[in-house]
Amino acid sequence: xxxxxASVIPDTRQPGLPPPENAVALGVREGPSVxxxxxxxxxxxxxxxxxxxxxxxxxxxxxxSGLTRPGDWREPCTAAANWGSGSAVLFFLSYFxxxxxxxxxxxxxxxxxxxxxGVRRRQPGFDVPVYGLPPDLVRAKTGDAKPLGNGxxxxxxxxxxxxxxxxxxxxxIEQGVLMGRGLEIAWAADPVELFFxxxxxxGRLRGPDGTVMRIxxxxxxxxxxxxxxxxxxxxxxxxxxPGQYPGSMQGIMQYIREHPAEGRALMDENRxxxxxxxxxxxxxxxxxxxxxxxxxxVAADPRFVPLGAPVWLDLxxxxxDGLWIAQDTGGAIKGANRFDTFWGAGKEARTTAGGMSGxxxxxxxxxxxxxxxxxxx
Numbered sequence: 097x098x099x100x101x102a103s104v105i106p107d108t109r110q111p112g113l114p115p116p117e118n119a120v121a122l123g124v125r126e127g128p129s130v131x132x133x134x135x136x137x138x139x140x141x142x143x144x145x146x147x148x149x150x151x152x153x154x155x156x157x158x159x160x161s162g163l164t165r166p167g168d169w170r171e172p173c174t175a176a177a178n179w180g181s182g183s184a185v186l187f188f189l190s191y192f193x194x195x196x197x198x199x200x201x202x203x204x205x206x207x208x209x210x211x212x213x214g215v216r217r218r219q220p221g222f223d224v225p226v227y228g229l230p231p232d233l234v235r236a237k238t239g240d241a242k243p244l245g246n247g248x249x250x251x252x253x254x255x256x257x258x259x260x261x262x263x264x265x266x267x268x269i270e271q272g273v274l275m276g277r278g279l280e281i282a283w284a285a286d287p288v289e290l291f292f293x294x295x296x297x298x299g300r301l302r303g304p305d306g307t308v309m310r311i312x313x314x315x316x317x318x319x320x321x322x323x324x325x326x327x328x329x330x331x332x333x334x335x336x337x338p339g340q341y342p343g344s345m346q347g348i349m350q351y352i353r354e355h356p357a358e359g360r361a362l363m364d365e366n367r368x369x370x371x372x373x374x375x376x377x378x379x380x381x382x383x384x385x386x387x388x389x390x391x392x393x394v395a396a397d398p399r400f401v402p403l404g405a406p407v408w409l410d411l412x413x414x415x416x417d418g419l420w421i422a423q424d425t426g427g428a429i430k431g432a433n434r435f436d437t438f439w440g441a442g443k444e445a446r447t448t449a450g451g452m453s454g455x456x457x458x459x460x461x462x463x464x465x466x467x468x469x470x471x472x473x
Contacts, residue, residue, distance in 0.1 A: 119197045119400045120162035122432055124472045127194030127459045133408055139418045140184035143406055146392040146421040148176045150404035153384045159402040163195070163470070168463045169404070188419070192461040194408065195472065197400055200459065202409060202433040204416055206452030207395065207426070208445040209380050210293045213285035214301025216309060224290055226282040226301070227274055229314040229371045236260045251318025263317040265367035281374060282309055288352055291363050292345065294370040297426070298380035300441065311372040312381050319367035321427035324348065327365055345450030368427060382424030390440025395424035400432040406461035407435065413454035419461075433458045 151173035155166045172191035179187055215222045236249040240260040244250055252263050264273050270287070282301050284290040293299040298312040325348055328334045333351060334343045341347040352359030379387030382395070384403050394407055401407065401422045408419055416437050429436050437452060439445040 117399060118160060118162040119432065120470065122198045122400065124163065124467070124470055125196040125200070126467050126472055127196045127200075130189050130192050130194060130461065133194070133419075133459075135185045135188060135419060137183065137185055140188055142389065142392045143419040143421055144176060144179065144184040144187055146389050146423065147404070147406060148173075148179075149386045150384055150421060150423055151176060153386065154402070154404035157403070160398045161400050161402050163460070163462060164402050164405070164466060168466055172463050188406065188461065191464060192406065193464050193467055194459040195462050195467060196457075196459055198432045200433060200457050202411065202435060202454075202456050202458035204394075204409060204411060204413070204435040204437055204452065204454045204456075205428075206416070206437045206439055206449030207296050208439045208449035209441040210289070210296050210299035210446065211302055211308075211441055212289040212293055212299060213303075214282050214290075214309065215303040216282050218280070218283045222283040222285050224284040224287045225275070225280045226284055226290065226311065227269070227279045227371050228281045228373060230274060230277070230279055233263055233315060233317065233371075251316070262319065264369075265317065265319045265364075266369045267364040267367070269317070269369050270364070281372060282311065288349060288359070288363075292349065297370065297424075298372075298375070310375040310380065312375040314371045314373035316371070316427075317367075317369040319369065321368040322366040323428050324362050324366055327362065343453070346447075384423045386423060388423050388438045390438060390445065392421055393423045393438040394420035395426045395429045395436035395438070396422040397430050397432070397434055398422075398425060401460060402462075408459040408461060409435065409437075409454075409456065410458075411454035411456035413452060415448065416452065416454050417456075 151169065154169040155173055157166070159165065175187065175191055213222070214226065232253045233251060234253065235251055237260070238249065241250050241252070252260055254260055284301065298310070301309040301311060325334065325343065328341070328348060328351065329343065332340065334341045334347055341351045352362065375381060377387060379389060382388040382393060383398075396403070396407065403422050403425070405422050406419055407422050410417055420435070420437065424436070424438070426436050435458065437449075439449045
């Protein structure tokens with residue numbers, strides 16, 4: 097496991113106050129040297145490639161974690177752009193230092209790019225609509241609704257009387273409230289597979305003739321996300337006991353298929369609904385609007401991890417150990433040291449992601465000098 101850390105910006109909040117809103121408020125510790133992480137050259141090379149793709153966004157967007165400023169990334173990003181074929185391990189040794197956020201205790205799940213049966217135009221056997229972003233899904237105007245915790249106005253719609261209200265939830269949408277409005281960008285064969293594609297946020301639709309359409313996240317209906325795996329665990333439906341289903345994605349899908357009515361009601365408890373757009377390019381896009389890469393990209397909470405920053409994981413699931421780049425976010429990925437590792441597409445990726453549940457330690461790699469500026473050295 098990782099070496100212990102020495103100095104700290106302490107969390108000085110009084111008991112009873114709300115939880116910290118970003119990494120600096122939670123507490124930042126200096127971690128071990130990058131040299132002590134035992135980086136492998138292949139792992140570092142893949143991370144460097146993804147880091148390089150993230151740099152234009154890193155140097156132009158504000159960092160909600162409070163850890164870095166756009167200018168902090170200029171030197172490592174300039175070096176990454178001109179690194180060539182030199183040692184990728186040396187790159188990270190030269191430009192980064194490690195930091196532990198809070199207690200550093202990490203929990204990581206997995207996601208992948210699903211491929212399900214789907215077509216552009218409706219045909220027999222393909223009757224489940226894949227919706228694009230509705231034009232009436234908007235943010236409330238100031239004064240029409242209460243702002244969210246982050247200060248932004250909520251998503252919803254305006255009624256005919258001009259009153260702002262919540263947007264349709266999953267149940268209403270799947271019962272057909274959006275049908276006939278020309279919002280269908282494709283049609284899927286299986287509503288359960290489409291549900292899990294929505295959870296992943298992007299995927300591929302493969303038609304009977306072998307044609308593939310790649311779709312990605314375009315927006316969400318503003319309703320709260322509920323992880324049905326957590327609901328099932330609370331109800332004793334998944335676990336290791338007799339009669340329980342495995343806690344993996346495969347186990348959850350098995351329950352839904354074997355109990356169609358209960359499964360449909362369970363999926364409806366997740367009121368969040370994802371809308372898609374067609375993607376072009378060589379990979380699904382993450383929250384940074386750059387492609388996420390298998391074994392290199394990880395989703396994180398941007399309040400605690402600068403999106404685009406390298407993340408080191410040391411878990412009890414060795415396949416997820418190593419260097420990742422935070423390039424995505426997720427509805428269930430909330431809090432410090434909470435990550436979702438990306439495994440690509442295909443059967444193996446689906447199996448690995450569906451069963452990923454790893455605990456251990458996490459470190460962020462920040463540009464050298466960041467900790468001194470924060471007073472954490």
